[in-house]
Structures are given as structure tokens and as C-alpha cells.
Amino acid sequence: MKEKKDGRHEQALTVFGCQWGDEGKGKLVDWLADSYDVVVRFQGGHNAGHTLVVDGKTVKLNVLPSGVVRKDCVNVVGNGVVVDPFALVEEMGRLEDLGYGLDSERLRLSERAHMILPVHVELDCARELQAEKGKIGTTGRGIGPAYEDKVGRRGFRLGDLRDIGGMRADVRMRSLLWHHNALRVSLGLAEVGEDFILEGLAGISELLLPYVGDVSRELGAWRSGGKSVLFEGAQGAMLDMDYGTYPYVTSSNTLPGQVATGSGLFMEGYVLGVAKAYTTRVGSGPMVSDLSGTGEGIMLRDRGEEYGTVTGRERRCGWFDLVQMRHVCQLGGVDGLALTKLDVLDGFDEIYVCEAYEHGGERFYEMPLDVRVQEVAKPVWRKFSGWKGKSHVGVRRREDVASEALSYVSYLEEALEVSIEFLSVGASRDATIVMKDLTF
Numbered sequence: 001m002k003e004k005k006d007g008r009h010e011q012a013l014t015v016f017g018c019q020w021g022d023e024g025k026g027k028l029v030d031w032l033a034d035s036y037d038v039v040v041r042f043q044g045g046h047n048a049g050h051t052l053v054v055d056g057k058t059v060k061l062n063v064l065p066s067g068v069v070r071k072d073c074v075n076v077v078g079n080g081v082v083v084d085p086f087a088l089v090e091e092m093g094r095l096e097d098l099g100y101g102l103d104s105e106r107l108r109l110s111e112r113a114h115m116i117l118p119v120h121v122e123l124d125c126a127r128e129l130q131a132e133k134g135k136i137g138t139t140g141r142g143i144g145p146a147y148e149d150k151v152g153r154r155g156f157r158l159g160d161l162r163d164i165g166g167m168r169a170d171v172r173m174r175s176l177l178w179h180h181n182a183l184r185v186s187l188g189l190a191e192v193g194e195d196f197i198l199e200g201l202a203g204i205s206e207l208l209l210p211y212v213g214d215v216s217r218e219l220g221a222w223r224s225g226g227k228s229v230l231f232e233g234a235q236g237a238m239l240d241m242d243y244g245t246y247p248y249v250t251s252s253n254t255l256p257g258q259v260a261t262g263s264g265l266f267m268e269g270y271v272l273g274v275a276k277a278y279t280t281r282v283g284s285g286p287m288v289s290d291l292s293g294t295g296e297g298i299m300l301r302d303r304g305e306e307y308g309t310v311t312g313r314e315r316r317c318g319w320f321d322l323v324q325m326r327h328v329c330q331l332g333g334v335d336g337l338a339l340t341k342l343d344v345l346d347g348f349d350e351i352y353v354c355e356a357y358e359h360g361g362e363r364f365y366e367m368p369l370d371v372r373v374q375e376v377a378k379p380v381w382r383k384f385s386g387w388k389g390k391s392h393v394g395v396r397r398r399e400d401v402a403s404e405a406l407s408y409v410s411y412l413e414e415a416l417e418v419s420i421e422f423l424s425v426g427a428s429r430d431a432t433i434v435m436k437d438l439t440f
């Protein structure tokens with residue numbers, strides 16, 4: 001069993017994004033994975049882009065868990081994930097080229113995880129193209145359509161790769177073709193048949209099948225054997241299908257509540273929320289603290305290099321949003337936070353926090369759940385002095401953090417009633433500051 005960072009004793013840790021994704025989850029998970037035996041993805045798919053910087057080398061992960069560069073970590077893709085088998089093979093190849101090859105001991109894929117097939121990708125892209133208004137700005141990876149087919153009981157799962165001939169004859173094939181062809185015709189796409197659904201699967205099934213199994217059973221056995229497990233969230237709480245800025249969300253539940261059903265393992269433990277020291281969002285939908293196009297918004301984007309890992313799109317940037325974060329700390333049962341990209345604020349004279357929303361003469365300290373209100377609400381800013389001239393690049397100890405930065409962090413802790421356990425001040429694994437002594 002591995003030694004925990006800071007003497008923690010919980011056997012399970014859930015790490016999830018508290019904003020609109022790209023909070024730096026991958027970096028944190030890779031750093032923490034040193035203390036966990038198993039890292040599990042439980043939702044989302046290769047719409048995720050998680051960046052790790054290890055010994056100066058950048059590793060970009062999509063569907064693979066961020067424990068893959070740790071040789072003594074088992075990585076699990078749970079049943080709640082949707083897997084594009086072609087993209088997965090490509091990602092495994094990319095990792096191998098970087099010297100992080102995986103074997104079937106170190107990577108386990110749930111046989112229950114639904115597959116994203118080319119029909120899903122085509123449908124995702126065609127729907128976005130034809131949407132004049134209300135475009136979601138998806139990653140175009142087929143995530144939504146694959147989850148729709150799962151819920152619609154016509155999806156194929158990784159375990160189905162064991163019998164591709166059987167897929168052709170399965171009742172789900174008829175239902176899938178009937179559903180997709182009706183949509184395809186209305187979107188101006190050509191109708192397809194069984195061959196299109198099955199194309200290429202035989203070629204990759206041999207490669208993937210050694211990794212595929214009943215991982216919930218394997219996880220159960222590891223738990224009984226005392227192994228520690230880190231559950232790695234993708235996306236962010238505000239993209240959660242139920243509690244995010246619906247309909248501008250992803251098609252899965254991204255909150256810690258999804259862990260058990262998305263992995264097949266229930267384990268109580270610590271919940272670590274990851275939040276940037278400011279706010280970003282990529283894709284459409286409300287974001288009250290959005291400062292895109294203003295000097296501050298552009299400066300945050302440029303200093304933070306805020307361009308999407310998956311699509312390269314510019315991320316919208318604004319100051320930290322307390323209203324949104326309070327909502328998420330409560331929804332996610334957050335025990336502690338990691339505050340990332342604090343170094344990005346180094347260059348500012350003044351820093352702001354959105355402490356309330358204003359709309360129709362009313363102030364909201366609680367998140368208004370109506371997206372139409374979120375779309376028009378204005379931020380109420382609170383000003384802090386910055387720490388311009390003091391750089392956090394290379395800082396590794398709490399004692400060396402600028403006093404103004406510590407005041408900012410303390411204010412956030414009080415306002416959110418949550419303790420900030422870690423500060424991240426750079427992309428590399430070791431650019432992390434442990435703030436508290438043995439608090440969990």
C-alpha cells in the first residue's frame with residue numbers, strides 16, 4: 001500500500017473540476033497518483049484534455065486516466081465513460097511513443113463502457129453545424145450522441161467487441177440504424193447500414209480486448225485488499241448535465257455523486273475540488289464573470305495560455321466567481337480545494353472576485369438556477385490588491401507565497417467555508433504547494 005501525501009489515511013480520494021473544466025485536474029491527479037494504487041475515470045470521454053508536465057515533457061491525455069505515467073499505478077476506465085475505440089488506440093500509441101507504454105495489468109477498461117462510433121461523431125458535428133442559435137459548442141467528439149444511445153438502450157459496449165458478428169445480428173443494431181438514419185436524413189447525411197457501424201472494429205478489437213474486463217469486480221477485490229483509489233473527474237461541475245448551466249453542458253454527470261455508478265465501486269473518502277484562481281469557459285453558455293474582449297480578460301487568457309487542449313479554441317476568461325463556487329462546494333460535498341494557476345495572477349496590480357450577481361435590482365449570493373437569469377446577470381466585483389512584481393514561479397513552500405496572495409486565499413476560504421489545501425503555481429508536477437499540515 002502506498003504512503004499518502006501528508007499522512008492522509010483515507011483509502012479513496014475523488015478529484016473533480018469545480019468550474020467549467022480545464023482547472024488543472026490532470027496535473028493534480030498525476031501529482032497525487034504517487035500516493036494511490038489505482039486511478040479511475042468514471043464519466044466523460046475524450047472530450048477531456050488533461051495536461052501533465054513531467055520532467056519537462058508534456059503529456060496530453062484524453063480518455064486515459066492521469067495515473068498512466070506512474071509505473072506503479074493501475075489505471076481504470078470505468079463503465080460511466082464513453083470510449084471511442086479508435087481514438088483510444090491512437091492515444092495509447094501516443095503514450096507509447098513518449099515512453100509510457102501500457103499493458104493489461106496497468107490499464108483496465110470496463111466491458112460496460114459504451115462505445116463512441118463514427119455515427120456519433122458525424123451526428124454531433126452535423127447537429128452543431130445546423131444549429132444557428134443554441135449551438136452548444138461541443139468538442140465534436142460524439143459524446144452526446146453516444147450517451148443518448150446508451151440511455152436509449154441501443155448502444156454497443158466495449159464488451160461487445162468480443163463478438164463482432166453477434167453485433168450485426170443484435171436487436172440493438174436495428175434500433176441504432178433506424179434511429180440514426182432518421183436523424184441523418186433530416187440533417188442531410190447519407191443513410192448508413194451495418195457495415196458502416198462495424199467498420200474497422202475487427203482490426204482494433206484484438207488490440208483492445210486484453211484490457212477489457214469486469215472492472216467493478218476487480219476494483220472491489222482491490223478495495224478488499226486494502227488498495228487506495230483515486231477517482232478522477234473530467235470536465236467541471238458547471239458542465240454537469242443536471243446541475244450545470246443546462247442546456248450548455250456536457251452529456252454526463254461530472255459531480256462526485258457519479259463516482260459510484262460510473263465505476264461500479266462505492267467508497268467513502270475525501271473530495272478534493274479543483275478550481276482555477278480565476279474562471280474560464282470554452283464553448284457556449286452563461287458565465288457571469290466573463291471578461292472576454294476586455295483588457296483583463298485578454299491578459300488572463302494570454303498569461304494563462306487559455307486555449308483548449310482538445311479543440312484549440314480560445315477559452316473565455318474572467319475573475320473568480322464566488323457565487324458559482326459556493327454552489328459547487330455544496331453540490332460536490334467538497335472537503336478541500338486545490339487552487340490552481342495562482343501564478344497567472346502574478347502580473348496584475350489589482351485582482352477581483354465576483355461576490356454576487358445583480359439582476360433586475362436584486363442581488364444574488366446564491367446561484368440563480370434559471371440560465372436566462374445567469375445570461376443577463378451582472379457581476380458584483382470585490383477588489384483586492386495584487387502582488388505585482390512578486391513571482392510565484394519556482395515557489396514550493398507556503399512561507400514563500402506573497403502575503404497579498406495569502407490574503408486572497410484566506411478570503412476565498414472564508415467566503416466558501418472550505419479549506420484550500422494545495423496551491424498550484426505552474427504546469428509541472430512539482431509546482432505544487434502544500435498549504436496545511438495533516439488536515440486530512
Ligand code: GDP
Nearest residue numbers: 022023024025026049050051341424425426427
Ligand atoms: P484539466 O482539463 O483540468 O486537466 O486542465 P487542462 O490540462 O485542460 O488545462 C490546464 C492548463 O493549465 C494545462 O495547459 C496545464 O499544463 C496548465 N496548468 C495546470 N496547472 C497550472 C498552474 O498552476 N499554473 C500554470 N501556469 N499552468 C498550469
Ligand code: IMO
Nearest residue numbers: 021022047048049137138139234235250282283
Ligand atoms: P476537461 O476534462 C472544458 C465543454 C465543451 C462544450 C460542452 C459540451 O479537459 O476539463 P461535449 O463535447 O462534451 O458534448 O461538449 O462541454 N467541454 C469541456 N470544456 N474542459 C473539458 O474537459 C470539456 N469537455 C467538454 O466545450 O461547451
Ligand code: MG
Nearest residue numbers: 022049050309
Ligand atoms: Mg482540459
